[in-house]
Amino acid sequence: MRPGGLPINPEQTLRTKGELRPASLESRISGQRFFGGLVLAAVILFLSLSCAWEPVSLPATDPVPAVPGAADALLFEYRLLARDLLARRCNFYPSCSIYGQLAISEYGPVVGVIMALERWTRCHASAREQDYYEPAGSRLSDPVHIMEGLEPWDCLLLPF
Amino acid sequence: MGLPAAALLTLTLSFADALYDGGDYGLAALEYSRVLYESGDTLGQPEEALRLARCLHALGRYQESLTLYSLLESRLQDPDSRALAAMGAGAVYADLGFHGRSIELYEEAARTATGEDLVFRAELLGALTPVYDREWSLAVEGLGELEEEWPGSRGQLAGELRGIAARGDRLPGRSPFWCGLASAILPGSGQMICGHVKDGLMAFGMTAAAGALLYAAVDEDNLSTSMLMGWLTFSFYGANVYGGARAAEYYNVARRREVYTQIRDRLERWPGD
Numbered sequence: 001m002r003p004g005g006l007p008i009n010p011e012q013t014l015r016t017k018g019e020l021r022p023a024s025l026e027s028r029i030s031g032q033r034f035f036g037g038l039v040l041a042a043v044i045l046f047l048s049l050s051c052a053w054e055p056v057s058l059p060a061t062d063p064v065p066a067v068p069g070a071a072d073a074l075l076f077e078y079r080l081l082a083r084d085l086l087a088r089r090c091n092f093y094p095s096c097s098i099y100g101q102l103a104i105s106e107y108g109p110v111v112g113v114i115m116a117l118e119r120w121t122r123c124h125a126s127a128r129e130q131d132y133y134e135p136a137g138s139r140l141s142d143p144v145h146i147m148e149g150l151e152p153w154d155c156l157l158l159p160f
Numbered sequence: 161m162g163l164p165a166a167a168l169l170t171l172t173l174s175f176a177d178a179l180y181d182g183g184d185y186g187l188a189a190l191e192y193s194r195v196l197y198e199s200g201d202t203l204g205q206p207e208e209a210l211r212l213a214r215c216l217h218a219l220g221r222y223q224e225s226l227t228l229y230s231l232l233e234s235r236l237q238d239p240d241s242r243a244l245a246a247m248g249a250g251a252v253y254a255d256l257g258f259h260g261r262s263i264e265l266y267e268e269a270a271r272t273a274t275g276e277d278l279v280f281r282a283e284l285l286g287a288l289t290p291v292y293d294r295e296w297s298l299a300v301e302g303l304g305e306l307e308e309e310w311p312g313s314r315g316q317l318a319g320e321l322r323g324i325a326a327r328g329d330r331l332p333g334r335s336p337f338w339c340g341l342a343s344a345i346l347p348g349s350g351q352m353i354c355g356h357v358k359d360g361l362m363a364f365g366m367t368a369a370a371g372a373l374l375y376a377a378v379d380e381d382n383l384s385t386s387m388l389m390g391w392l393t394f395s396f397y398g399a400n401v402y403g404g405a406r407a408a409e410y411y412n413v414a415r416r417r418e419v420y421t422q423i424r425d426r427l428e429r430w431p432g433d
Contacts, residue, residue: 118399118406121362130356132414146409150292150420154251154262155217156427157281160210160244 091127093136094143096120102144115144169198173208180211189215206232206241210248217252225252243273247282254289263289280306280314288321291423294416296329317430321423328419333412336405343404347397350404354411363400370396 090096099119104112119142127133133140134149141147176191192212196202202209209232216225226249233245250265266286273279287302303322307315334354343350348364351357374389 114395114398114402117366117395118363118403121366121396121399121403122359124358124362126358130358132356132410146406146413148413148420149417151424152251152254152292153288153424153427154247154254154285155214156424157285158214158244158247158251159278159281160207160214160248 089139091123091125091140092119092133092142093139096123099142099144106144165198169195172198176208176211180215185215185218189219203232203235206236206238206244210241210244213245213248217248217255222252222256239272239274240278243269243278243282246272247285250285254292257292259289259292280310284318284321287318288325288423291325291328291420294328296325299325300329313430317426320426324419324422324426327422328416331412331415331419333415334408336408339408340401340405344397344401347400348404350401351407353404354407356407356410359403359407363396363403367393367396367400 092099094102096116096119100112100116103115103119106112107115122142127140130140133142134147135141141149172191173195176188176195179185179188179191189212192208192215195208196205196212199205209228213225213228213232216222216228229245229249229252233242233249236242236245246265246269250262250269253259253262253265263286266282266289270279270282270286273282283306284303287306288299290296290298290302300322303318303325306318307322309315310318339350339353341350342353343363346364347367348360348362351360351363370389370393374386374393377385377389
């Protein structure tokens with residue numbers, strides 16, 4: 001018996017917040033947090049896989065600009081996972097990884113990564129239902145700099 | 161025993177014309193080059209030379225096309241053929257984005273041409289060119305002048321195009337700044353304002369997921385995970401704000417594209433209507 005009158009229980013532990021919780025409760029909360037994190041990680045993984053949904057034949061022939069080493073390694077891993085390992089193809093042209101490389105090479109790593117992530121969140125299975133992308137072959141055109149998609153009409157009026 | 165040279169030339173020419181009318185500019189350019197080479201007089205066959213220049217333009221060989229148009233414009237005697245060459249060069253410059261030079265050439269063509277139809281075409285092209293730079297009011301003004309100047313179907317065409325260009329001046333727009341700000345306040349809202357609902361939901365989900373993971377990591381007093389998730393949350397939040405601004409740009413471009421399509425459709429229906 002402690003001086004305060006509470007019984008000393010080996011299953012109780014003192015937390016930094018000053019609460020007393022049974023160890024079983026503590027482990028359950030920890031497990032819930034772990035499970036929550038796992039679910040969120042699964043959501044992110046699902047979204048990343050939904051980026052590449054159409055099976056295609058390999059390899060892709062997109063041009064690859066040079067970017068700093070770390071970003072290049074990350075994009076290489078991503079491409080390895082999405083394109084080579086899962087044999088999938090991006091909805092857009094240029095593909096998300098190439099877009100990332102173009103953005104990083106043009107705007108630097110901080111802004112480039114933000115732009116690449118923004119593209120990644122748009123690259124989902126229903127992207128093809130949107131009417132604001134111009135078609136680029138079997139994919140959707142989404143360059144780093146948005147283009148007007150303007151086809152000059154001058155030749156229509158040339159009488160020869 | 162083969163065909164006489166003149167008959168062969170005529171046959172080649174009609175073949176080239178058929179290819180040209182069918183839109184096969186690659187082969188048509190080859191055949192027109194053959195005709196001009198065989199005839200030995202490029203300036204003596206202005207129509208074929210103009211068509212060859214236009215084929216080169218269509219094939220993306222702008223430099224060669226401009227060289228040929230310039231040659232024809234400076235050397236041909238017939239004012240209408242010179243005007244046609246100037247208009248062709250203007251079209252190439254318009255394609256390349258040099259709209260100021262394009263307008264100059266159209267004005268020159270309108271001054272040089274003698275035929276009414278040709279003068280109207282050159283003036284119409286000159287009046288429409290500011291649309292490429294989104295100078296709607298300038299285009300409206302120029303087309304209005306044409307509408308008053310030309311009677312009949314020409315004036316009617318100019319009037320209709322003026323109406324379309326005036327619509328371009330009143331296009332509903334979304335400000336990239338305000339849409340970005342909306343996304344900064346509520347992730348995904350900027351995208352939704354522009355009608356990109358699924359993109360907005362996705363941006364909200366990603367930002368919320370990264371934020372929740374950051375919260376869990378901070379709550380666990382896990383420094384390394386907190387730093388990682390902090391970076392990820394910052395990046396997704398930034399991506400969401402940028403996404404709002406980009407959605408506004410896409411919205412504006414899509415509205416402008418509608419106007420461009422209307423202009424193009426109207427021109428395609430003329431003068432055959």
